[in-house]
Amino acid sequence: MRKNILQYLENTIKTCPNKIAYMDPDTSLTFEQIYNYSRAVASAILAEGFTKEPVVVFMKKCPEQIAAFYAAIYAGCPYVPIDEEMPKMRIERIFETLQPRVMICDDTTEKLAQDLGFKGQIFMWNDASNKAVDEVKLSAVRASQIDTDPVYIMYTSGSTGIPKGVAVCHRSLIDYIESFCEVMRFDEDTIFGNQTPLYFDASLKDVYPTIKCGCTTVIIPKQLFMFPMKLVDFLDEYKINTVCWVVTALTMISAFKVLDKKVPAYLKLIGFGGEVFPVKQFNRWKKALPEARFINLYGPTEGTGVAMWYEADREFADDEKIPLGQAFDNVEILLIDEEDKLSDEGEICIRGTAVSLGYYNDFGRTSENFVQNPLNKLYPEIIYRTGDLAKRREDGLLEFVSRKDYQIKHMGHRVELGEIEANVNAQKGVINSCAVYLREKDRIELYYTGDIDEKSLGDLLKESLPRYMVPTKITKLDAMPLTNNGKIDRKLLTAKGE
Amino acid sequence: MEELLEILRDLHSDVDYDTCETLVDDRIIDSFDIISIVAEVDDRLDVSIPAEEIIPENFNSAKALWALIERLEND
Numbered sequence: 001m002r003k004n005i006l007q008y009l010e011n012t013i014k015t016c017p018n019k020i021a022y023m024d025p026d027t028s029l030t031f032e033q034i035y036n037y038s039r040a041v042a043s044a045i046l047a048e049g050f051t052k053e054p055v056v057v058f059m060k061k062c063p064e065q066i067a068a069f070y071a072a073i074y075a076g077c078p079y080v081p082i083d084e085e086m087p088k089m090r091i092e093r094i095f096e097t098l099q100p101r102v103m104i105c106d107d108t109t110e111k112l113a114q115d116l117g118f119k120g121q122i123f124m125w126n127d128a129s130n131k132a133v134d135e136v137k138l139s140a141v142r143a144s145q146i147d148t149d150p151v152y153i154m155y156t157s158g159s160t161g162i163p164k165g166v167a168v169c170h171r172s173l174i175d176y177i178e179s180f181c182e183v184m185r186f187d188e189d190t191i192f193g194n195q196t197p198l199y200f201d202a203s204l205k206d207v208y209p210t211i212k213c214g215c216t217t218v219i220i221p222k223q224l225f226m227f228p229m230k231l232v233d234f235l236d237e238y239k240i241n242t243v244c245w246v247v248t249a250l251t252m253i254s255a256f257k258v259l260d261k262k263v264p265a266y267l268k269l270i271g272f273g274g275e276v277f278p279v280k281q282f283n284r285w286k287k288a289l290p291e292a293r294f295i296n297l298y299g300p301t302e303g304t305g306v307a308m309w310y311e312a313d314r315e316f317a318d319d320e321k322i323p324l325g326q327a328f329d330n331v332e333i334l335l336i337d338e339e340d341k342l343s344d345e346g347e348i349c350i351r352g353t354a355v356s357l358g359y360y361n362d363f364g365r366t367s368e369n370f371v372q373n374p375l376n377k378l379y380p381e382i383i384y385r386t387g388d389l390a391k392r393r394e395d396g397l398l399e400f401v402s403r404k405d406y407q408i409k410h411m412g413h414r415v416e417l418g419e420i421e422a423n424v425n426a427q428k429g430v431i432n433s434c435a436v437y438l439r440e441k442d443r444i445e446l447y448y449t450g451d452i453d454e455k456s457l458g459d460l461l462k463e464s465l466p467r468y469m470v471p472t473k474i475t476k477l478d479a480m481p482l483t484n485n486g487k488i489d490r491k492l493l494t495a496k497g498e
Numbered sequence: 499m500e501e502l503l504e505i506l507r508d509l510h511s512d513v514d515y516d517t518c519e520t521l522v523d524d525r526i527i528d529s530f531d532i533i534s535i536v537a538e539v540d541d542r543l544d545v546s547i548p549a550e551e552i553i554p555e556n557f558n559s560a561k562a563l564w565a566l567i568e569r570l571e572n573d
Contacts, residue, residue: 222529223522223525223554225529226522226527226528226529226532226552226554226557227532227552227553227554228549228552229549229550229552229553230553252529252533255533256536256548256549256552257548257549258549261549261550411530455511455512458511458512459511459512467528467530468530472508472509472534473508
């Protein structure tokens with residue numbers, strides 16, 4: 001019975017131990033190396049008495065970071081990826097709910113970890129991965145693990161200003177890997193070009209099929225996403241045939257008309273998600289790569305990454321939308337209206353094994369979105385309410401309509417405008433603020449009242465918010481415009497920027 | 499040049515664009531900024547920067563970027 005995601009790795013080392021699993025331009029790790037190193041690090045963690053508690057993986061993005069995820073799982077612990085570029089204040093807020101006692105670091109992050117005032121135990125990857133493997137302890141851990149144990153906790157934007165840690169169990173992740181691989185038809189010849197950060201659940205699309213299929217993931221240096229021609233050169237150099245990218249990364253190439261000059265020679269499978277693909281940009285891709293398969297992937301972190309898919313197998317008219325499509329195997333999508341009834345237009349609710357465990361150490365916010373299925377009054381059944389509104393088309397496929405709240409997708413990242421405002425309002429000298437999203441320009445702008453100047457506020461925000469959440473433009477107002485019922489007039493402020 | 503500096507200052511008000519020659523190398527600007535710069539240069543200066551010119555050398559300093567814009571204008 002498959003009940004632990006490490007079984008994929010253990011199967012694959014039997015067939016192709018010496019094949020490269022993960023690589024970047026500097027290093028690479030084979031499946032066997034990953035198996036050996038991760039078990040050594042797990043043994044070191046277990047030797048200190050830690051198990052069944054979160055392990056923070058705070059390393060620069062590299063093959064070893066992925067191996068460190070497996071190390072945590074071998075120690076019976078969920079891993080929590082933290083990015084070296086995350087601002088210190090955000091990490092501190094994450095640690096307030098996580099209360100971690102164990103961290104895996106590398107040379108680039110050791111000092112940063114100390115600056116955080118982390119009081120727990122740090123395991124250095126290079127030392128711990130050379131420690132002896134403790135077979136007895138590892139077997140004991142495995143025997144005690146069940147498939148409803150959390151495998152990772154990934155943090156996502158929270159409207160109160162405190163990020164939410166989505167905990168996902170082995171069973172949900174196995175379900176995800178199985179149905180996702182079936183739709184995408186990955187095999188041992190797949191070569192992924194990884195774009196998404198590893199602290200972001202979109203990266204599951206590369207990381208896990210790699211150990212299931214015995215294929216290879218090439219981590220693309222982040223810098224290349226600034227230079228589209230060089231990015232295409234890189235795809236060719238590493239013979240990358242499969243990408244699962246956020247839409248922004250794909251439009252970066254097509255909007256600069258790179259495809260007129262050079263088309264990635266090996267690319268034949270493109271998964272895209274994170275936001276709506278503008279039809280004009282999609283058509284440029286489809287035209288440049290008519291033989292390739294393009295799959296729209298939809299799903300929130302709380303629903304274990306992917307919930308719906310659609311194969312976009314033709315060009316689309318300018319006024320058409322690329323549908324979200326249909327549910328993955330073993331997932332049901334319910335559209336629920338404001339009266340909690342099933343409808344052809346309503347909130348996307350996810351039902352099934354894909355529904356994650358909830359927000360770590362936060363029963364309050366978990367109970368807001370993870371709720372009893374309103375259509376079922378007979379036994380406990382938790383569904384996840386996504387906050388995304390969709391409608392069912394005549395052909396039965398679902399199409400995205402809008403958000404119910406102030407959550408936006410910016411550059412592929414999920415952002416709560418409320419989290420930005422909570423951070424602004426926490427600054428000394430700010431009275432009130434309003435963050436708006438300009439869809440056309442894909443920009444976040446901020447309006448505020450108070451006696452701090454715009455530049456100082458901008459500098460402070462860079463210390464507390466991740467880069468993709470810092471407003472592009474900050475404007476000080478004498479007074480906030482209000483609606484008739486006394487709320488900040490968001491519509492007016494949004495219109496002002498457009 | 500003044501217009502370009504304005505575009506750049508809008509993105510990062512804390513950078514000294516007169517002296518900095520490592521905008522890309524020191525990760526001061528990122529892909530968000532590159533997209534904004536190319537769009538703003540097109541909008542405000544009416545110069546469109548083709549893909550093959552979007553390379554680190556042209557974006558490492560305000561001076562290099564200005565040289566590129568002038569070269570494209572004269573083409």
